Amino acid sequence: MDEYPGKIRLVIKHYPYQYRDFAYLAAEATEAARVQGQFWPMHDLLLERKNLDRDSLLGYAAELGLDRARFQRELDGKVYHPRVEADVALAKKLDLYQTPTFIINGRRLVGNRPIENFRALIDEILSVRNQ
Amino acid sequence: VPGAVCRPRLLQRGTPMAQRLLLSLFLILLTQPLLADSLVVPIGDSPALGAANAPVTIIEFIDFQ
Numbered sequence: 333m334d335e336y337p338g339k340i341r342l343v344i345k346h347y348p349y350q351y352r353d354f355a356y357l358a359a360e361a362t363e364a365a366r367v368q369g370q371f372w373p374m375h376d377l378l379l380e381r382k383n384l385d386r387d388s389l390l391g392y393a394a395e396l397g398l399d400r401a402r403f404q405r406e407l408d409g410k411v412y413h414p415r416v417e418a419d420v421a422l423a424k425k426l427d428l429y430q431t432p433t434f435i436i437n438g439r440r441l442v443g444n445r446p447i448e449n450f451r452a453l454i455d456e457i458l459s460v461r462n463q
Numbered sequence: 464v465p466g467a468v469c470r471p472r473l474l475q476r477g478t479p480m481a482q483r484l485l486l487s488l489f490l491i492l493l494t495q496p497l498l499a500d501s502l503v504v505p506i507g508d509s510p511a512l513g514a515a516n517a518p519v520t521i522i523e524f525i526d527f528q
Contacts, residue, residue: 333513340521341513343506347524358527362510371510378527419509423524426502431526437519438502454519461518 336454344375346419347431354384356416361389361403363412368398 333340346362348355358378365374377392378384386407393403406412423433434441434450437457441449504522 341517352528355528433524435522
């Protein structure tokens with residue numbers, strides 16, 4: 333996004349795989365962090381640290397200075413499960429089957445692609461708009 | 464013949480079924496990229512970074528695990 337200042341909006345939708353132990357828990361943890369204004373820091377931590385069990389998530393919440401009691405209560409109470417499920421339902425409706433999947437102005441890029449793939453598509457979209 | 468509909472030879476009666484199936488398959492494959500290009504994803508109140516009116520919107524479906 334730094335490469336294209338003002339040109340890109342990044343939107344996150346959850347698509348946790350149901351048979352992975354902590355995929356849903358991690359997604360719900362980002363939402364619990366979000367209501368405390370810390371979605372992106374939590375998002376970055378989860379991608380960096382990889383440990384996604386409950387205790388690790390509680391540790392990250394403390395590290396980010398969140399209200400730990402509230403975070404724990406909401407995580408254990410599965411407060412944000414319906415929100416995550418709504419994203420999963422959308423992904424299934426769109427016939428997506430792999431993560432990450434990127435939809436860029438309606439066009440699909442599946443899997444961890446080289447950055448050049450993104451640049452090419454973004455440049456193409458921007459050049460069409462500038463014509 | 465007045466009123467006659469002109470159809471490609473492959474779609475005319477008497478064309479072997481296999482050829483017609485092949486043509487249908489070809490047409491489906493031809494239009495698939497167009498369909499794939501038109502995914503509409505409601506953003507709703509999902510977490511987002513960047514200006515709402517940015518010309519490029521990247522929607523990432525993510526699994527943290």
